[in-house]
Every structure is written in C-alpha cells, then in structure tokens.
Amino acid sequence: MQQVIISVKELTKQYGSFEAVKGISFDVYEGEIFGLLGPNGAGKSTTLEIIETLRTKTSGTVTVNGFNLDHAPNDIKKIIGVQLQTSGYYPGLNLVELIQLFAGLYNRNIDPMELLGRVNLRDKAKNKFKELSGGQKQRFSIATTLINEPKIIFLDEPTTGLDPQARRNLWDLIREIRDKGTTIIITTHYMDEAEKLCDRVAIVDSGRIIALNTPDQLIDDLVATGFERPKEVKMANLEDVFIHMTGKELRGE
Numbered sequence: 001m002q003q004v005i006i007s008v009k010e011l012t013k014q015y016g017s018f019e020a021v022k023g024i025s026f027d028v029y030e031g032e033i034f035g036l037l038g039p040n041g042a043g044k045s046t047t048l049e050i051i052e053t054l055r056t057k058t059s060g061t062v063t064v065n066g067f068n069l070d071h072a073p074n075d076i077k078k079i080i081g082v083q084l085q086t087s088g089y090y091p092g093l094n095l096v097e098l099i100q101l102f103a104g105l106y107n108r109n110i111d112p113m114e115l116l117g118r119v120n121l122r123d124k125a126k127n128k129f130k131e132l133s134g135g136q137k138q139r140f141s142i143a144t145t146l147i148n149e150p151k152i153i154f155l156d157e158p159t160t161g162l163d164p165q166a167r168r169n170l171w172d173l174i175r176e177i178r179d180k181g182t183t184i185i186i187t188t189h190y191m192d193e194a195e196k197l198c199d200r201v202a203i204v205d206s207g208r209i210i211a212l213n214t215p216d217q218l219i220d221d222l223v224a225t226g227f228e229r230p231k232e233v234k235m236a237n238l239e240d241v242f243i244h245m246t247g248k249e250l251r252g253e
C-alpha cells in the first residue's frame with residue numbers, strides 16, 4: 001500500500017478575476033517521481049508554489065507529510081527542498097562556500113565535497129556558480145535542494161536547455177535521489193522525459209487536471225481508443241545519431 005505524502009484537494013487560485021487553478025485534486029505517493037505536465041500557463045507553477053508555501057491559495061486543502069498548509073507551513077518548509085532561482089546564488093562565493101552558507105541557514109552539518117560528489121561537481125568546488133555550464137548549474141541547484149535532507153524535492157523544468165547527454169545525466173541523478181527514498185515532483189515540457197522518468201504524471205490544462213496515471217497506462221488508454229501513430233519507417237532518429245557520434249558520457253562542459 002503506497003503512502004500518500006502530499007494531498008491536494010479542490011485547490012483554487014484566483015489572480016484578480018482570473019482563475020488560474022480551478023479546483024485541482026491529486027495525491028503524491030511517498031518515494032515516487034510525480035510529473036506535472038501541461039501547456040504554458042496551465043497553472044503548474046502556481047500549484048507547486050502553493051504547495052511549497054511560497055504563494056497563497058484562494059481555497060482548498062493542502063497536506064504535506066501530515067502537515068496542513070493552513071496551520072503548519074513552517075513544518076512543511078522544514079521537510080521540502082526547492083530549487084532557487086539562479087539569481088539567488090551570491091556571485092562572490094564559490095560552490096563550497098555557497099553550500100556552507102545554505103547549510104548554516106538550515107543549521108545542518110554537511111560535508112560540501114561529499115554533496116558535490118553526489119552531483120559530479122567535485123572538480124568545480126572552487127568555481128563560482130556563474131562559471132558553470134547549463135548542466136552543471138542544474139546539478140548544483142539540485143544539490144542545494146538536498147542540503148536540509150528533505151523528504152520531498154520540487155524541480156521546475158530542470159532539464160530545459162540542456163544537451164542530450166546532460167539531460168540523461170540529470171535523469172540518472174534524479175532517479176538516484178528517488179531511489180534513496182526522496183519524493184520528487186517535477187515539471188517538464190519534454191514528453192519523452194516524463195515517459196522515461198516519472199512514475200506517475202498529471203496533465204494540467206487551463207487550471208484543471210485532465211488525466212492522472214502512469215505514463216504507460218495513459219499510453220495504453222489512448223491506444224485502446226483506436227489511436228494509431230503514423231508508422232515509424234526508420235530504426236533510429238536524429239537523437240540516436242547525435243548520441244552515437246558524440247558519445248553517452250557527460251562532457252567537461
């Protein structure tokens with residue numbers, strides 16, 4: 001029996017007269033990678049930011065690890081990890097110093113080099129955030145979400161703008177974090193990514209959830225309607241060519 005760690009019931013969010021979230025309900029299970037998918041403006045970030053305690057809701061109930069958002073937002077903050085906007089990293093500090101700063105804020109005693117090792121950034125320990133490549137920045141930003149040893153982390157479009165190797169590398173990292181027991185909520189516009197990475201996905205459209213299931217079941221349900229994709233005539237695609245020619249390994253970037 002899977003344990004519910006986040007429960008959202010009839011959540012609404014009104015921006016003035018515009019209703020961005022229109023009564024969304026869903027549960028996230030402990031230890032899963034849960035994807036929120038949907039077109040631009042569907043209400044994904046609004047929903048996540050409400051759960052993260054960063055935005056007020058208009059109505060509805062949100063419970064995280066048994067804590068009610070209305071009564072115990074500080075308890076929720078303590079058990080979640082949220083990616084900072086890039087502007088949140090002090091420009092004068094190197095990666096080790098940034099981790100030490102966050103660890104101090106969270107009152108945690110952690111080894112910066114061990115954490116950097118987890119995200120394959122030991123050799124950049126003395127570099128500043130702005131000196132990192134896109135993939136490295138994402139990996140560092142994910143590392144910072146782990147500093148307070150959270151039960152749940154939120155990743156908003158973590159692979160946008162990355163090359164195919166860096167995306168795959170980040171998927172491996174995200175799976176490793178999940179396999180250690182952390183629940184992950186992720187938004188993405190890449191359906192191949194959601195299909196490979198997410199245990200379950202919710203599709204959000206105009207402020208409502210229009211589907212929620214495992215990627216496999218959603219595909220089977222579509223096929224059962226008689227849907228058929230035009231036959232693929234080639235055994236590989238351009239991404240296969242790219243990976244084959246440039247290698248699977250992550251670059252020095």
Ligand SMILES: Nc1ncnc2c1ncn2[C@@H]1O[C@H](COP(=O)(O)OP(=O)(O)OP(=O)(O)O)[C@@H](O)[C@H]1O
Nearest residue numbers: 015016018020038039040041042043044045046047
């Ligand atoms: N602070 C705000 N004030 C007014 N309207 C807002 C505000 N924030 C978001 N909105 C509107 O609410 C809707 C949902 O926005 P939201 O950012 O949650 O969508 P999203 O699904 O995360 O989109 P994207 O995929 O583009 O990130 C959009 O129409 C957006 O313009």
